[in-house]
Amino acid sequence: MSDLRIIDIQKRYISAQAREENPFMLHPVRLAIREGEFFSLLGPSGCGKTTLLKLVAGLLEADGGELWVGDENLTNVPPESRRFAMVFQQSLLFPHKTIEDNVAFGLKMQKVGKQQRLKAAREMLEHVGLSGFGSRFPDELSGGQQQRVALARALVANPRVLLMDEPFSALDPGLRQEMRELLSRIQKEFRVTVLFVTHDRDEAFALSDRIAVMGEGKLQQVGSARELYERPETTTVASFLGLRNILGGVIENGHFASSDKIMEAAVHLPLSDGDYFMVIRPEAIKASENGQSGHARVRGVVQEMKYGRGIYSLIVKVRKQLLECVLTIAQAEKTAVGEPIDLFVDMKEVWFLKE
Amino acid sequence: MKKHPRFLSLFLFIGVFIFVIVPFVPLIFTSLSFGWRWPDVVPQAWSLRAWEYVVNDGRTWQAVGISLSIALIVTAINIALAIPAANALMRYPVRGKWLFEAIIFSPIIIPPFISVMGIHLTFLRLGLTETVLGVVLAHIAPTLPYMFRALMISYQTLSTDWEDQARMLGAGAMPRFFHVVLPHLAPGIVAGASLSVLISLSQYLITFIIGAGQVVTLPILLFPFISGGDPGVASAYSLLYAAIAILTLIVMDAALRRYYQRNKATKEQAKGVKP
Numbered sequence: 001m002s003d004l005r006i007i008d009i010q011k012r013y014i015s016a017q018a019r020e021e022n023p024f025m026l027h028p029v030r031l032a033i034r035e036g037e038f039f040s041l042l043g044p045s046g047c048g049k050t051t052l053l054k055l056v057a058g059l060l061e062a063d064g065g066e067l068w069v070g071d072e073n074l075t076n077v078p079p080e081s082r083r084f085a086m087v088f089q090q091s092l093l094f095p096h097k098t099i100e101d102n103v104a105f106g107l108k109m110q111k112v113g114k115q116q117r118l119k120a121a122r123e124m125l126e127h128v129g130l131s132g133f134g135s136r137f138p139d140e141l142s143g144g145q146q147q148r149v150a151l152a153r154a155l156v157a158n159p160r161v162l163l164m165d166e167p168f169s170a171l172d173p174g175l176r177q178e179m180r181e182l183l184s185r186i187q188k189e190f191r192v193t194v195l196f197v198t199h200d201r202d203e204a205f206a207l208s209d210r211i212a213v214m215g216e217g218k219l220q221q222v223g224s225a226r227e228l229y230e231r232p233e234t235t236t237v238a239s240f241l242g243l244r245n246i247l248g249g250v251i252e253n254g255h256f257a258s259s260d261k262i263m264e265a266a267v268h269l270p271l272s273d274g275d276y277f278m279v280i281r282p283e284a285i286k287a288s289e290n291g292q293s294g295h296a297r298v299r300g301v302v303q304e305m306k307y308g309r310g311i312y313s314l315i316v317k318v319r320k321q322l323l324e325c326v327l328t329i330a331q332a333e334k335t336a337v338g339e340p341i342d343l344f345v346d347m348k349e350v351w352f353l354k355e
Numbered sequence: 356m357k358k359h360p361r362f363l364s365l366f367l368f369i370g371v372f373i374f375v376i377v378p379f380v381p382l383i384f385t386s387l388s389f390g391w392r393w394p395d396v397v398p399q400a401w402s403l404r405a406w407e408y409v410v411n412d413g414r415t416w417q418a419v420g421i422s423l424s425i426a427l428i429v430t431a432i433n434i435a436l437a438i439p440a441a442n443a444l445m446r447y448p449v450r451g452k453w454l455f456e457a458i459i460f461s462p463i464i465i466p467p468f469i470s471v472m473g474i475h476l477t478f479l480r481l482g483l484t485e486t487v488l489g490v491v492l493a494h495i496a497p498t499l500p501y502m503f504r505a506l507m508i509s510y511q512t513l514s515t516d517w518e519d520q521a522r523m524l525g526a527g528a529m530p531r532f533f534h535v536v537l538p539h540l541a542p543g544i545v546a547g548a549s550l551s552v553l554i555s556l557s558q559y560l561i562t563f564i565i566g567a568g569q570v571v572t573l574p575i576l577l578f579p580f581i582s583g584g585d586p587g588v589a590s591a592y593s594l595l596y597a598a599i600a601i602l603t604l605i606v607m608d609a610a611l612r613r614y615y616q617r618n619k620a621t622k623e624q625a626k627g628v629k630p
């Protein structure tokens with residue numbers, strides 16, 4: 001197996017202006033990415049995703065740590081010899097070369113014969129749906145097409161790892177969706193290991209086998225999309241994943257009481273006493289009890305209603321706390337902004353975390 | 356959008372005509388006439404004497420050869436010096452960057468006559484005076500700044516992302532330079548080279564002092580005829596000089612086009628196929 005292993009790689013930028021207070025630092029990162037896995041680094045802009053990706057690529061020199069693929073130590077191997085490929089946010093196609101020559105570039109560097117590499121380039125262009133575009137120049141292609149060429153060019157030399165740095169963020173939403181599907185299909189077809197960087201939660205969720213959430217130069221949590229969303233380890237991860245219903249409180253004898261006293265309920269998880277944060281996914285809040293037990297009831301006032309793709313998304317104010325929940329159209333039609341509403345929190349669906 | 360450019364292009368054409376074409380007319384007349392004097396507007400008698408002299412004199416072609424060789428060698432050295440210099444100054448956080456720039460640009464700020472006297476003394480000691488090598492070295496001072504400036508601007512617009520991308524496709528240092536950096540620098544190199552060639556071709560003072568009459572370039576050959584009073588031959592030499600300068604520019608421009616392998620025709624053709 002040739003897994004990609006990142007062992008305590010770290011980096012501190014030495015700022016050009018020595019006076020700058022605290023230059024950015026990437027704390028030691030330890031990750032193992034399985035062969036053929038689609039792995040994403042997800043985090044807000046400026047958290048060090050590109051820095052980590054460039055360290056893996058070798059384009060930046062690490063201050064410490066090691067990089068392995070299988071049983072090969074690549075720490076001191078220059079980027080051009082690592083057999084990695086990279087797709088950047090801009091397609092970076094060489095403007096004076098035709099599309100075909102661009103795609104064949106990696107093979108040319110490996111001294112593959114002209115006929116053979118052009119044949120491979122044409123086949124790869126077909127995979128990304130651009131057969132017949134080979135003799136054009138990059139400026140004769142649209143942004144989406146250029147990014148497809150960049151993908152084809154990265155894959156043609158059969159890289160061990162494909163690194164991608166927000167490759168679709170410069171495209172418009174429809175095109176982005178299309179490119180995600182293309183990438184997903186091609187990744188499965190070629191079984192290439194992908195390390196994908198994005199700040200877009202939906203993008204990471206749609207594509208990845210596993211995701212590492214990053215924040216402030218650190219890996220916050222690693223897991224599948226579902227694990228991260230349903231069982232976040234910190235409030236930082238929870239709020240970055242869009243979970244806004246976070247209530248501070250105390251658990252005593254299997255009973256949770258929020259510190260602003262808006263709710264009290266029995267806890268279904270075996271947790272010891274202490275201070276906790278309760279994370280309630282919007283889907284865990286219902287507008288009626290449905291005759292089931294284990295629901296905590298809260299009463300609030302509807303503050304905002306938004307329609308989105310077949311459901312309503314509500315912001316309800318309970319004392320000072322805002323709760324976000326989703327309602328079916330039928331339920332939403334019974335209420336309106338400014339009206340009081342009873343909400344039932346499904347205690348089997350909530351999640352507790354310490355800090 | 357219609358009236359203005361047409362008016363402007365007419366204006367430009369008249370300007371070019373008055374300042375570029377018209378001065379050549381008396382040159383042509385003088386070189387082809389026999390005793391053309393005031394108040395005749397057009398020469399009374401025509402003669403190919405001056406041209407016969409210029410074309411048949413072996414020294415002419417020798418001077419052309421030497422002028423061009425010097426200009427091309429100087430330009431080649433300039434390219435070799437300016438690429439690493441511009442690369443270092445634009446890409447790396449060099450301390451005292453302004454000092455290096457000031458040193459490189461100083462030859463075009465300080466009058467050449469001053470520096471060439473110092474160079475002359477040094478070259479005398481080194482035995483470089485009266486040699487082509489000495490003249491080549493002396494020509495570098497007034498030409499390098501232009502090459503450097505052109506390349507500095509080219510480097511400014513070359514993001515390191517391109518080289519990173521080539522690296523990730525397996526390109527080592529040499530392929531990166533030839534496939535990514537050089538194509539981007541090419542227009543800058545041609546712009547710098549054109550200036551470098553023209554300035555080297557037009558040097559009189561530096562060539563005269565360092566070459567001491569032993570290195571005969573076109574301006575050296577031309578000068579006695581202007582001051583010595585054969586306007587016919589002087590005009591013919593001037594025209595020859597202008598032709599060589601223009602020809603060099605055209606050849607360099609053509610070389611750039613060839614290098615890119617995409618002149619206007621093929622691009623238009625490719626555009627036409629676009630659905």
Ligand SMILES: Nc1ncnc2c1ncn2[C@@H]1O[C@H](COP(=O)(O)OP(=O)(O)O)[C@@H](O)[C@H]1O
Pocket residue numbers: 013014015024043044045046047048049050051052
């Ligand atoms: N070359 C550099 N020198 C100093 N600081 C840098 C450099 N490149 C990036 N940074 C800083 O490092 C932090 C992380 O940058 P980056 O890895 O590009 O973040 P992301 O890709 O997650 O948006 C930012 O705060 C940025 O200002």
Ligand SMILES: [Mg+2]
Pocket residue numbers: 049050051165
């Ligand atoms: Mg980034």
